[in-house]
Amino acid sequence: MQVIEAHVRGAVQQGGIRCGEVEVTTDDAKAPVVLAYFSQSEDNDFDLQAIVRNEADTKTDWFDNNMHQAFEDITISAFRNINMKTDWGARESFKVQVLSSGRVREELARLLEQTE
Template sequence: MITIKEAAIARFTERNDVWCADVEVKAEGVEGTLIAEFAATKSDEFDLRHVYRKDASREIDWYDNNLHDAYQNVSKELFGQPSNKSKWGSREEFIEGILAFGSIREELTEHYRLSRTASLFHADDVEDQTYLH
């Protein structure tokens, strides 16, 4: 089990036509800062899409630096494959630990609720689509 020591929403952004929230996480037993990427689902839950290890440095990343990989996807390293039942449970505990930390769940819920309401298209079928902008 990975215990969450700190969690804070870093930004809301769009990746591959899906609105995402990046949550910076410090966890017990995990070196450095992790970025947990969440997207909302139709049922008002949150899907953990990826987990990245943040290796960005202000000294070398203040511009578009391709000399190193500042954000490495560590989802498989942390949780293995979804079919691996023993590690899949730790993934769910990790998600719940982040969402339960402080006001993370409430902030995500409010942001995505407002995103749906403010949709440019504001049609009846908006609720069935993954965030329009």
């Protein structure tokens, strides 16, 4: 999954952790747009907490209702290799691509440092 474009949408709670929500456009036909959730890490970088795909049709679900089953967590399946194990290299590559897109890294830093 290669990143085409990414932008920060805001701060949210994801699994009890304060995260920055990043909308990511990818080249993957199965997940053309995903939401990636990043938290601050101990080494002054960011940890990729989750990746979620929206299965809702934007024509009928235009109000971005994330309270229903249209949102599918693909954190594990997105980077699973043929041995059904996580391909950590691909996951790290995706993380770096997202953080390097536009001003994502700077916006996440500003957004998440305000909450501490």
